[in-house]
Amino acid sequence: MNREDRYGYGMKVLEQVDGEAGQRIVDSLADTSPELGHQVVAWAFGDMYSRPELAAKERQLVTLGVLTALGGCEIELEVHINAALNVGLTATEVSEALLHSAVYCGMPRSINATLVAKKVFAERGLLPITNLS
Amino acid sequence: MNREDRYGYGMKVLEQVDGEAGQRIVDSLADTSPELGHQVVAWAFGDMYSRPELAAKERQLVTLGVLTALGGCEIELEVHINAALNVGLTATEVSEALLHSAVYCGMPRSINATLVAKKVFAERGLLPITNLS
Amino acid sequence: MNREDRYGYGMKVLEQVDGEAGQRIVDSLADTSPELGHQVVAWAFGDMYSRPELAAKERQLVTLGVLTALGGCEIELEVHINAALNVGLTATEVSEALLHSAVYCGMPRSINATLVAKKVFAERGLLPITNLS
Amino acid sequence: MNREDRYGYGMKVLEQVDGEAGQRIVDSLADTSPELGHQVVAWAFGDMYSRPELAAKERQLVTLGVLTALGGCEIELEVHINAALNVGLTATEVSEALLHSAVYCGMPRSINATLVAKKVFAERGLLPITNLS
Amino acid sequence: MNREDRYGYGMKVLEQVDGEAGQRIVDSLADTSPELGHQVVAWAFGDMYSRPELAAKERQLVTLGVLTALGGCEIELEVHINAALNVGLTATEVSEALLHSAVYCGMPRSINATLVAKKVFAERGLLPITNLS
Amino acid sequence: MNREDRYGYGMKVLEQVDGEAGQRIVDSLADTSPELGHQVVAWAFGDMYSRPELAAKERQLVTLGVLTALGGCEIELEVHINAALNVGLTATEVSEALLHSAVYCGMPRSINATLVAKKVFAERGLLPITNLS
Numbered sequence: 001m002n003r004e005d006r007y008g009y010g011m012k013v014l015e016q017v018d019g020e021a022g023q024r025i026v027d028s029l030a031d032t033s034p035e036l037g038h039q040v041v042a043w044a045f046g047d048m049y050s051r052p053e054l055a056a057k058e059r060q061l062v063t064l065g066v067l068t069a070l071g072g073c074e075i076e077l078e079v080h081i082n083a084a085l086n087v088g089l090t091a092t093e094v095s096e097a098l099l100h101s102a103v104y105c106g107m108p109r110s111i112n113a114t115l116v117a118k119k120v121f122a123e124r125g126l127l128p129i130t131n132l133s
Numbered sequence: 134m135n136r137e138d139r140y141g142y143g144m145k146v147l148e149q150v151d152g153e154a155g156q157r158i159v160d161s162l163a164d165t166s167p168e169l170g171h172q173v174v175a176w177a178f179g180d181m182y183s184r185p186e187l188a189a190k191e192r193q194l195v196t197l198g199v200l201t202a203l204g205g206c207e208i209e210l211e212v213h214i215n216a217a218l219n220v221g222l223t224a225t226e227v228s229e230a231l232l233h234s235a236v237y238c239g240m241p242r243s244i245n246a247t248l249v250a251k252k253v254f255a256e257r258g259l260l261p262i263t264n265l266s
Numbered sequence: 267m268n269r270e271d272r273y274g275y276g277m278k279v280l281e282q283v284d285g286e287a288g289q290r291i292v293d294s295l296a297d298t299s300p301e302l303g304h305q306v307v308a309w310a311f312g313d314m315y316s317r318p319e320l321a322a323k324e325r326q327l328v329t330l331g332v333l334t335a336l337g338g339c340e341i342e343l344e345v346h347i348n349a350a351l352n353v354g355l356t357a358t359e360v361s362e363a364l365l366h367s368a369v370y371c372g373m374p375r376s377i378n379a380t381l382v383a384k385k386v387f388a389e390r391g392l393l394p395i396t397n398l399s
Numbered sequence: 400m401n402r403e404d405r406y407g408y409g410m411k412v413l414e415q416v417d418g419e420a421g422q423r424i425v426d427s428l429a430d431t432s433p434e435l436g437h438q439v440v441a442w443a444f445g446d447m448y449s450r451p452e453l454a455a456k457e458r459q460l461v462t463l464g465v466l467t468a469l470g471g472c473e474i475e476l477e478v479h480i481n482a483a484l485n486v487g488l489t490a491t492e493v494s495e496a497l498l499h500s501a502v503y504c505g506m507p508r509s510i511n512a513t514l515v516a517k518k519v520f521a522e523r524g525l526l527p528i529t530n531l532s
Numbered sequence: 533m534n535r536e537d538r539y540g541y542g543m544k545v546l547e548q549v550d551g552e553a554g555q556r557i558v559d560s561l562a563d564t565s566p567e568l569g570h571q572v573v574a575w576a577f578g579d580m581y582s583r584p585e586l587a588a589k590e591r592q593l594v595t596l597g598v599l600t601a602l603g604g605c606e607i608e609l610e611v612h613i614n615a616a617l618n619v620g621l622t623a624t625e626v627s628e629a630l631l632h633s634a635v636y637c638g639m640p641r642s643i644n645a646t647l648v649a650k651k652v653f654a655e656r657g658l659l660p661i662t663n664l665s
Numbered sequence: 666m667n668r669e670d671r672y673g674y675g676m677k678v679l680e681q682v683d684g685e686a687g688q689r690i691v692d693s694l695a696d697t698s699p700e701l702g703h704q705v706v707a708w709a710f711g712d713m714y715s716r717p718e719l720a721a722k723e724r725q726l727v728t729l730g731v732l733t734a735l736g737g738c739e740i741e742l743e744v745h746i747n748a749a750l751n752v753g754l755t756a757t758e759v760s761e762a763l764l765h766s767a768v769y770c771g772m773p774r775s776i777n778a779t780l781v782a783k784k785v786f787a788e789r790g791l792l793p794i795t796n797l798s
Contacts, residue, residue: 001667025510031527032517033494035716040506043708044369051700052398053362061324062363065331066370067507072205072471075514076370076507095166096319097328103310104332104342106638107173108200108209111158115208118165128164132318134268168317176309177635184301185664186628191593195629198597199636205471209636228432229585230594236576237598237608239771240439241466241475244424248474251431261430265584291643297660298650299627306639333640338604338737341647342640361698372505373705374732374741377690381740384697394696400534434583442575443768450567451797452761460723461762464730465769475769495718496727502709503731503741531717557776563793564783565760572772599773604737607780608773 007038010046017049017056018083025079056087064097068113069105077116082124091117091126140171143179150182150189151216158212189220197230201246202238210249215257224250224259273304276312283315283322284349291345322353330363334379335371343382348390357383357392406437409445416448416455417482424478455486463496467512468504476515481523490516490525539570542578549581549588550615557611588619596629600645601637609648614656623649623658672703675711682714682721683748690744721752729762733778734770742781747789756782756791 001009014022022045026037049059063080067073084094094117102110121127134142147155155178159170182192196213200206217227227250235243254260267275280288288311292303315325329346333339350360360383368376387393400408413421421444425436448458462479466472483493493516501509520526533541546554554577558569581591595612599605616626626649634642653659666674679687687710691702714724728745732738749759759782767775786792 028517029510029513032520033498033513033528034530035532036498036501036506036509036513039498039501039712040510043712044506047704047708048366048369051362053358054366058324058327058359058363059366061327062331062366063370065328066335066367066505069332069335070371070470070505070507071203072511073507075511092319093324096317097324099166099169099172100314100320100325100328101332102169102172102638103314104329104638104640105336106199106203106634106636106641107169107177108203108206108636109638110169111162111173112205112208114162114166114169118161121165129166131167133168172313176313180305180309181632181635184628186624187632191590191625191629192632194590194593195597195632196636198594199601199633202598202601203637204469225585226590229583230590232432232435232438233580233586233591233594234598235435235438235771236580237595237771237773238602239465239469239767239769239774240435240443241469241472241769242771243435244428244439245471245474247428247432247435251427254431262432264433266434294650295643295646298653299631299646299661300663301665302631302634302639302642302646305631305634306643310639332638336603336638336640337735338644339640341644365698365701365704368505368701368704370505370507372501372503372508372731372735373701373709374503374735374738375505376701377694377705378737378740380694380698380701384693387697395698397699399700438579442579446571446575447765447768450761452757453765457723457726457758457762458765460726461730461765462769464727465734465766468731468734469770491718492723495716496723499713499719499724499727500731502713503728504735560783561776561779564786565764565779565794566796567798568764568767568772568775568779571764571767572776576772598771602736602771602773604777605773607777 003038003042006042006046009050010041010043013050014041014045016087017045018079018086021079021082057084057089060084060087060089061097064094064113065101068098068101068109071109071112074112074116077113078120081117081120085120085124085126091121091129092131095129136171136175139175139179142183143174143176146183147174147178149220150178151212151219154212154215190217190222193217193220193222194230197227197246198234201231201234201242204242204245207245207249210246211253214250214253218253218257218259224254224262225264228262269308272308272312275316276307276309279316280307280311282353283311284345284352287345287348323350323355326350326353326355327363330360330379331367334364334367334375337375337378340378340382343379344386347383347386351386351390351392357387357395358397361395402441405441405445408449409440409442412449413440413444415486416444417478417485420478420481456483456488459483459486459488460496463493463512464500467497467500467508470508470511473511473515476512477519480516480519484519484523484525490520490528491530494528535570535574538574538578541582542573542575545582546573546577548619549577550611550618553611553614589616589621592616592619592621593629596626596645597633600630600633600641603641603644606644606648609645610652613649613652617652617656617658623653623661624663627661668707671707671711674715675706675708678715679706679710681752682710683744683751686744686747722749722754725749725752725754726762729759729778730766733763733766733774736774736777739777739781742778743785746782746785750785750789750791756786756794757796760794
């Protein structure tokens with residue numbers, strides 16, 4: 001595959017996760033770092049997300065854990081909370097993943113991520129979430 | 134103690150630190166992660182803050198160090214700079230704690246935390262701070 | 267539930283994840299911070315892990331993401347890579363979760379976590395892993 | 400040198416890097432932590448930046464790497480992306496340094512830093528950047 | 533004060549906190565980064581620790597919070613847990629500060645720091661600690 | 666280019682930086698995460714390092730900044746301090762880059778990275794370093 005093929009393939013994978021948000025990020029990087037936009041699509045999605053070793057839901061659970069722990073990734077969390085819902089996780093499961101993170105990275109990171117989830121859930125009409133317990 | 138008792142007890146401890154801000158956080162989480170709000174009150178305050186091994190001022194000094202080092206915790210720093218003042222630390226001592234952190238986590242984290250302190254001190258009419266040295 | 271009941275309940279939940287490693291951590295903390303050992307069991311496992319909103323496998327995927335991103339958590343990663351295998355994730359899935367993290371927290375954190383996985387997989391006779399792709 | 404001399408000397412060094420932005424930070428800290436403002440000038444610039452062991456461009460490359468990795472340092476990144484351009488790095492080189500960081504600290508930190516660069520480059524009329532490859 | 537005076541003054545302040553450990557760090561840096569050793573003494577202790585705005589105990593509480601949150605600072609934690617005991621904090625208070633940090637930066641960072649405290653407390657014959665509650 | 670071509674191309678780029686150390690990392694990952702080893706070579710070196718927008722020395726300065734700030738990356742710092750020397754930075758410049766980082770990520774990260782440099786410099790017979798100032 002050449003460079004354009006790799007991008008095209010990555011974009012197809014991205015479209016199954018969150019194509020619109022992905023395109024927005026690529027567009028926002030176009031004049032400042034076109035290569036970063038290319039790598040998000042061609043590498044992160046084309047090379048990594050496309051692998052069958054983990055299901056789409058499982059990739060988003062890992063991603064939510066990493067982004068919550070890093071902190072300061074509100075933009076990316078918004079993309080990936082949407083992505084998590086797009087691939088079939090429920091709002092309850094997303095909320096629980098962010099709660100669970102508090103054990104390992106503390107309350108502030110968990111609260112900050114949950115406030116991003118609140119925004120996404122509100123936009124998608126998913127509030128209030130339903131708890132099982 | 135049952136679940137409600139633990140929450141009630143935590144809320145009493147929280148009220149001695151910063152009840153109003155604590156309630157605001159719990160409220161903001163209510164529709165997205167009610168359990169996270171519950172754990173902030175019942176666990177963080179009911180189980181941890183209530184222990185006599187450290188004085189309230191000392192807990193806030195540790196908390197300011199952790200939150201400054203983590204970065205990206207402006208919301209939580211605002212709560213805990215208020216809390217630090219509520220339990221008897223002076224604005225000078227709070228400012229100095231954030232300055233001291235610069236040795237260990239660098240200038241940017243210290244500056245960012247100090248700009249949150251500036252906002253809190255201004256709201257409470259404590260600017261300019263008085264330095265001893 | 268009283269304090270002892272909460273600990274006992276947490277220990278039952280912990281035993282379904284990684285009882286032996288959990289007990290080792292509690293024991294190692296007994297003379298320095300018995301309360302920390304208590305909270306790991308009573309709070310982290312009794313309160314958080316016991317909730318039905320996420321399956322055991324899903325909790326470990328989030329945990330692996332958080333611990334990989336934090337860095338410097340080799341001891342805890344060893345516990346949770348074992349835990350992940352105990353609750354039914356395959357070595358291939360664990361390895362892939364750590365690889366996936368590289369997109370979000372970079373190659374060094376991913377490599378460091380993978381070297382912990384190498385140790386755990388070796389001890390359990392799981393090397394070399396089998397890739398699907 | 401006395402305290403004032405050290406400050407004066409640091410300010411001269413700072414002026415060669417980004418005097419206006421530096422003065423703005425010192426001013427913003429004046430009523431809350433005058434000592435932090437003093438140390439930014441007298442220590443960071445007077446003691447550290449003034450050393451001949453690294454060229455000005457090289458110091459900014461290291462600084463961009465550190466600030467991108469830390470995350471949550473948008474204010475400081477804005478200062479230092481301007482500083483990097485002031486001391487002779489091109490917009491292409493700055494953009495590439497932030498892209499390169501993605502290998503080591505992941506895509507989100509790299510994207511966040513690049514969006515700060517986008518703002519700075521736009522203000523200075525440097526968009527779109529010119530890539531060599 | 534000239535450069536040597538500043539170093540001498542810092543060393544006097546350092547001696548009141550943990551002179552032996554401080555000297556060991558300076559010595560270990562002597563052939564690789566003599567300036568870093570100089571700055572630890574002349575700046576961190578001479579400029580920052582010497583200020584009267586916070587008591588020695590209070591500086592160590594902030595320091596323990598920052599180092600616990602950063603992670604990967606076992607060498608520095610060992611110095612500062614010793615320093616905390618040297619300036620009058622009890623082992624119980626140190627242990628509690630590390631426990632308290634768990635609320636804000638999670639269990640793994642708190643456990644890792646507590647295991648450093650275990651080593652220091654053992655060397656000083658302070659185990660087991662005595663809890664008040 | 667197909668998958669093997671991309672790997673081969675990356676390995677050529679890696680050989681100009683630190684081929685031996687790179688091969689050691691790929692080998693150490695072979696049974697646990699062969700894809701991670703592949704991506705380090707094919708993506709990090711083949712796609713990113715090969716770009717002409719930054720010189721090899723400049724890439725290592727950014728890398729040293731990122732790795733110092735992250736913390737807990739002693740293995741990777743050892744590779745990249747060697748790499749920095751391989752591409753023409755002097756020991757004095759490497760040491761200064763790690764010292765400079767202290768301004769932005771604090772003394773402990775800077776000390777930890779410098780102790781890795783001490784080990785590398787000793788192995789290469791470069792101690793003591795020569796300072797210009």
